[in-house]
Amino acid sequence: MATRATRALMVLALFAAACGEPTRPDPPRATALALTSAAPTTGTAGLPATAITFVVKDQNGAPMGGVPVTITVSGGSTLSGAPTQTASGPTSVGTWTLEPVIGADTLTITSPSLAPITIVVQSVAGAAAKLAVVSGSPQSAPAGRTLTQPIVFSLTDQFGNLVPGGTVTVTTAGGGTTSAVTTDAQGRATTTWTLGKSVVPQTLTGTSGTFTATATATVQTSYKVEVRFFGPSMTAGQRAAFNAAAARLMGMITGDLGNVTTGGDLNLAEACANAGLPTVNEIVDDVVIYASAPDLDGPGGLLGQAGPCLVRSDAAELPVYGTMEFDSADLARMEADGTLTSVILHEMMHVVGIGVYWDYKGLLADKDLATVRFTGAMAAQQCRAEGGISICVDAVPVEDGGGDGTRNSHWRESTFDTEIMTGWENSPIVNGRALPAPISRMTVGSLADIGYVINLDAADTWRIPGTALRAAGGRAVSRTVWEGPLKKPRKRISPTGTVTPIAPR
Numbered sequence: 001m002a003t004r005a006t007r008a009l010m011v012l013a014l015f016a017a018a019c020g021e022p023t024r025p026d027p028p029r030a031t032a033l034a035l036t037s038a039a040p041t042t043g044t045a046g047l048p049a050t051a052i053t054f055v056v057k058d059q060n061g062a063p064m065g066g067v068p069v070t071i072t073v074s075g076g077s078t079l080s081g082a083p084t085q086t087a088s089g090p091t092s093v094g095t096w097t098l099e100p101v102i103g104a105d106t107l108t109i110t111s112p113s114l115a116p117i118t119i120v121v122q123s124v125a126g127a128a129a130k131l132a133v134v135s136g137s138p139q140s141a142p143a144g145r146t147l148t149q150p151i152v153f154s155l156t157d158q159f160g161n162l163v164p165g166g167t168v169t170v171t172t173a174g175g176g177t178t179s180a181v182t183t184d185a186q187g188r189a190t191t192t193w194t195l196g197k198s199v200v201p202q203t204l205t206g207t208s209g210t211f212t213a214t215a216t217a218t219v220q221t222s223y224k225v226e227v228r229f230f231g232p233s234m235t236a237g238q239r240a241a242f243n244a245a246a247a248r249l250m251g252m253i254t255g256d257l258g259n260v261t262t263g264g265d266l267n268l269a270e271a272c273a274n275a276g277l278p279t280v281n282e283i284v285d286d287v288v289i290y291a292s293a294p295d296l297d298g299p300g301g302l303l304g305q306a307g308p309c310l311v312r313s314d315a316a317e318l319p320v321y322g323t324m325e326f327d328s329a330d331l332a333r334m335e336a337d338g339t340l341t342s343v344i345l346h347e348m349m350h351v352v353g354i355g356v357y358w359d360y361k362g363l364l365a366d367k368d369l370a371t372v373r374f375t376g377a378m379a380a381q382q383c384r385a386e387g388g389i390s391i392c393v394d395a396v397p398v399e400d401g402g403g404d405g406t407r408n409s410h411w412r413e414s415t416f417d418t419e420i421m422t423g424w425e426n427s428p429i430v431n432g433r434a435l436p437a438p439i440s441r442m443t444v445g446s447l448a449d450i451g452y453v454i455n456l457d458a459a460d461t462w463r464i465p466g467t468a469l470r471a472a473g474g475r476a477v478s479r480t481v482w483e484g485p486l487k488k489p490r491k492r493i494s495p496t497g498t499v500t501p502i503a504p505r
Contacts, residue, residue: 028058030067033114036090045123046100046159053090054109054117063089067111075105086111098123100159125161125187131168131208132156134188137215143251144457146194151178151215153189153206162187166208174202176217181206195219197458198247221455222256224286225249225348231276231292238331238340242291245345248458249352252444255453257286260312260320263497271491271499272309272323289322289351291344296327303330303425305405306347307356307487311502313494316451320493322351338434342427346420346437347483354421354443355409356486357450358398365395367408372398374411376449382441382456387464391415396442399423405483411442417465419443423483438462 034057040050055063065088073079076099083091098105102123110116136151155166168189170178175196183189195202195217202217225246229239261283268277268290277290296302304326308319324347334340350356358364358374366372373395374380383392391397397412402423410423418428420437427434441459448454492500 026059028060028062028064030056030064030111030114031059032057033069033109033111033117035117039119040121043098043105043121043123044126045098045102045157045161047098047126049096049098049105049107049121052093052096052107052119054086054093055090056086056111056114065089069109069111071107071109073105073107075099075103076101077105077107079107100161102161125163126157126159128155128163128166128208128211129158130156130160131206131211131213133206133213133215136193137204138217140218140220141195142221142254142455142457143195143197143199143219144455144459146192147217150190150192151204151206153208153213155183155187155189155208155211168206168208170204170206172196172202172204174198174200174219176202176204178204193217197251197460198244199250200244200247219251221250221254223250223253223452226288228288228290229292230278230290231294232328234293234331235335237335238293241335241341241344244341245348246289248345248439249348251458252439252454253352253447253452254455257318258312258314258495260284260493260495261497262493266493266497266499268309268321272321273490274309274323277323284320287319287322287352289324289348291324291326293326293328293331295329296325297329299327299329299333303327303334303343303483304347305483305485305487306350308351308353308489309487310491310493310499311489313492313498313500317489317492318451319352319489323487324348324351339425339427342420342434342437343425345439346425349421349443350409350486352447352452353450354446356488358409360488361450363449364398364408368400370400372400372408374398374446374449376446378445378448379442382445383464386440386442386462388442391464392442396446403483404485409486415464415466416440419462421446436460 034055036053036055043049056067058064065086067086071082071093078097079094081094096107105121107119108116132154134152134154136149139147141147153168155163157163164185164187166183168181170181170191177194179192181189181191193204199219199221204215206213227242227246262280265279265281267279269275306324308322310321311317311319363376365375375395379396380392383396397415399407399410399412406423411421413422413424416422418426420439421443427437438460440462441456444454444456444459489502
C-alpha cells in the first residue's frame with residue numbers, strides 16, 4: 001500500500017509530465033576501442049605499414065572525440081605522428097614504419113579503463129636491391145677441375161634481407177662451366193663451377209635483373225711457359241694466339257721443374273742454331289719459347305717447325321729453351337679460319353717434347369715401319385680409356401706416312417683423325433670456321449711418359465673415331481707435308497749454366 005508521501009510524489013511526477021518537461025539522458029562515456037580499418041598482418045621490412053585507424057565508442061556505439069589514448073610500438077619499429085587523444089571520427093595511429101630486419105612488429109592502442117588493441121605484423125623482404133657472392137670465392141684448382149666449394153649468391157633488399165624466389169643466371173669467363181642455378185626460399189642461389197682448361201683468369205658472374213655479382217678463381221699450376229717474339233712483327237691477334245696456346249699447355253703440365261741460371265752470357269743464337277736469337281743472362285722457370293714468323297715457302301705447304309734446343313742436364317732432360325717458326329705467308333689465313341691457336345699449340349707440344357722425345361728416350365717401337373708405335377704406358381692407358389681398347393693394347397699407333405716432320409712423331413692420322421697431335425692440320429669445321437682441335441687424355445698422358453707432372457682434367461672430352469685400328473696411311477688428307485723436320489735438342493745446360501753438347505741419337 002502506497003504511503004501518503006509516495007502518492008504525493010507520484011502526483012507531482014504526473015503533473016510534470018503533463019506539462020512536457022524532458023528527462024535528462026546519461027552523459028556519454030567511453031566503453032570500447034575499435035578499429036575502423038582492417039588490421040594488417042604482413043608488411044615490407046623497413047617501410048610503413050598499411051594505414052591504421054580506430055575510434056573510441058561510447059555506450060551507444062558512437063565515436064567519441066577528445067578521449068586520451070596512448071599508442072606504442074615494439075620489435076624495432078618506429079612510430080611518428082601518433083595522437084594523444086581521439087578525433088571526433090576515425091583516428092589515425094600515425095605512420096608506423098616496420099623494423100628494417102625481417103621479424104614480428106607490434107603496435108598497441110590503449111585508453112584508460114578500456115581493453116587495448118594489439119596488432120602484430122610479420123614483415124617480409126622488399127624488392128631485390130643487391131646480388132652478392134656470399135661463399136665460394138676466391139678458390140683455386142687445376143685446369144678442368146670442379147671447385148670443392150659451390151658458389152653461393154644472395155639476393156637481398158635495400159636493408160640486407162634475403163629475397164626469396166629470385167632467379168639468378170650465371171655466365172663464366174675463362175672457359176669454365178657451371179651447373180644449373182637453384183634459388184631457395186631464403187634467397188640464395190647455389191652453383192658448382194668447373195674451371196676452364198687454360199691458365200687464364202676465371203670468373204663466374206651471376207645476374208638477377210639489373211644486379212650482378214662476380215666470383216673469381218685461379219687455375220693452379222707450377223709450370224711456367226714464357227713466349228718471346230723475335231724477327232718479323234706479328235699482329236696483336238697472332239701474338240694472343242701464342243699466349244693462349246701457352247696458357248693451355250700450362251693447364252696440362254702442372255709440375256715445377258728446377259730453375260736454370262744461365263750465368264754469364266748464354267749465346268742462344270749459337271746454342272739453338274738460330275741467328276735471330278739473343279744472348280741472355282737470366283733464371284729460367286720453367287721453359288722459354290722463342291717464336292718467329294719468317295718467310296718459309298710462301299702460302300700453303302710448310303706451315304711451321306719447332307722443337308727444343310737446350311735441355312736440362314738431369315736424367316729427364318726436359319727443355320729449358322725452344323724455338324717455333326711459322327710461315328709468315330700462312331699466319332693471316334690461319335688466324336682468319338680459326339686454326340692458328342691449334343697449330344701453334346701443336347708446335348708448342350713438340351717444343352716440350354711430344355714426338356721429339358719419343359725416339360730420343362727409347363719410347364718408339366718399329367721406327368720407319370708401318371707398325372711404328374709409341375710405347376709410353378700412360379698414353380696407351382688413356383687411349384684405351386677413350387675407346388681404343390683394341391687400338392692401344394700396349395702402345396699407341398704412330399704416323400708412318402708424310403715427310404720427315406710427320407712420320408715417327410705424331411699419332412696416326414688414319415686412326416685418330418682430328419686429334420691435335422696427328423700429323424695433319426684438319427680441325428673440325430662448323431659454319432666454315434675451324435673449331436679447336438681436340439686434345440685427348442692420350443696426348444696429355446704422353447707428357448707424363450716423357451717426364452712431366454700432368455693434369456689429365458685439362459684434356460678435352462673426346463672419343464677415338466671408330467673402334468678398330470685403321471690401315472697405316474689409309475686416309476687421304478689435303479696436305480702431304482705441312483710441318484718441317486722436328487728440331488731435336490742440341491745441348492744440355494746445368495742448373496748453374498754449364499752448357500755441354502748432346503751427341504746425335
